[in-house]
Amino acid sequence: MALAVGIVGLPSAGKTTLFEALTHAPASANVGMAPIPDERLDQLGRVIGAKKVTPAAIRVADVQGPWPQLLGELRQVDALLVVLDGFSGTRVPAEDLETLRLELLVADRDHVERRLERVEKQAKSGDPQLRKEVEELRRILDHLDRGGTLADSPGELPPELGPLTTKPLISVENGPGGIDLKLEAELAELPPAEADAFREGPSALGEVVRQLFGELDLIVFFTASEKETRAWTLRRGSTAIDAAGTVHSDLARGFIRCEVIRWHDLVEAGSHTEAARRGLQRLEGKTYEVQDGDVLNVRFNV
Numbered sequence: 001m002a003l004a005v006g007i008v009g010l011p012s013a014g015k016t017t018l019f020e021a022l023t024h025a026p027a028s029a030n031v032g033m034a035p036i037p038d039e040r041l042d043q044l045g046r047v048i049g050a051k052k053v054t055p056a057a058i059r060v061a062d063v064q065g066p067w068p069q070l071l072g073e074l075r076q077v078d079a080l081l082v083v084l085d086g087f088s089g090t091r092v093p094a095e096d097l098e099t100l101r102l103e104l105l106v107a108d109r110d111h112v113e114r115r116l117e118r119v120e121k122q123a124k125s126g127d128p129q130l131r132k133e134v135e136e137l138r139r140i141l142d143h144l145d146r147g148g149t150l151a152d153s154p155g156e157l158p159p160e161l162g163p164l165t166t167k168p169l170i171s172v173e174n175g176p177g178g179i180d181l182k183l184e185a186e187l188a189e190l191p192p193a194e195a196d197a198f199r200e201g202p203s204a205l206g207e208v209v210r211q212l213f214g215e216l217d218l219i220v221f222f223t224a225s226e227k228e229t230r231a232w233t234l235r236r237g238s239t240a241i242d243a244a245g246t247v248h249s250d251l252a253r254g255f256i257r258c259e260v261i262r263w264h265d266l267v268e269a270g271s272h273t274e275a276a277r278r279g280l281q282r283l284e285g286k287t288y289e290v291q292d293g294d295v296l297n298v299r300f301n302v
């Protein structure tokens with residue numbers, strides 16, 4: 001499952017506009033994939049002569065609904081993307097960001113409190129596991145009431161909690177002081193080269209995506225064949241077998257070993273064969289830690 005990002009912000013701040021700009025999907029979709037521009041992938045595709053070049057993507061949700069339901073959905077995502085109205089002249093973006101942070105803090109406190117009430121009732125049965133959770137939740141609530149946050153709460157958080165305030169949060173100011181999202185949503189309908197020519201440079205949304213990558217601690221690896229050359233995301237620290245599973249479960253199941261070339265070596269060599277001849281291709285096993293920019297070819301047998 002691809003990593004997911006939820007868009008939050010005040011009504012009419014430009015959430016759906018950002019969704020359209022990132023995913024190139026219609027506003028009615030609510031969930032879409034945001035392709036991640038990557039110059040390395042373009043170079044690889046050209047050198048390989050790939051018929052199809054597929055960028056890596058992050059799932060983006062333009063979360064809808066009344067506040068409680070919306071918060072429930074946001075607990076499921078990996079990061080939050082906040083849109084701040086900087087175009088209408090009626091809002092102060094920095095203040096709106098502060099308000100939202102407070103709302104998330106309050107929502108997390110309420111969430112802990114409600115869970116504590118529920119688990120306290122269940123713990124009357126004497127189940128030691130539940131009693132332990134009651135103690136943990138009381139300790140956390142006490143920490144929150146002293147002005148702490150879940151992010152700096154000592155000890156482990158119960159995994160069922162799904163906190164909001166510990167998620168990476170990236171804000172986008174919509175307007176002349178930040179990114180003109182309305183323009184970006186319109187340009188998303190053009191081929192990327194034409195859009196770049198129009199704004200005389202790459203989209204500032206690329207920077208937002210890069211920030212997300214950093215916050216989520218993601219790396220990119222590539223698979224490069226003539227049929228399809230493709231970029232994939234992976235959590236930093238993942239191994240060759242994780243990468244194989246990202247491409248297809250069969251590749252992980254039947255994993256034998258994997259050939260690894262640095263993307264730049266492959267571009268310079270011009271082909272897998274030439275890279276191998278130059279000794280730039282390595283053979284690695286399941287536990288190899290995949291590096292950002294690796295081109296992988298998994299040998300497998302099912």
Ligand SMILES: Nc1nc2c(ncn2[C@@H]2O[C@H](COP(=O)(O)OP(=O)(O)O)[C@@H](O)[C@H]2O)c(=O)[nH]1
Nearest residue numbers: 011012013014015016017087174175180181182
């Ligand atoms: N002028 C201008 N209008 C914008 C901008 N971004 C969004 N809008 C308009 O503001 C309205 C609300 O935007 P929308 O994305 O639907 O907001 P949401 O309620 O947060 O999803 C729409 O009519 C947009 O076209 C912008 O950067 N400039």
Ligand SMILES: [Mg+2]
Nearest residue numbers: 015016017062
């Ligand atoms: Mg909307």
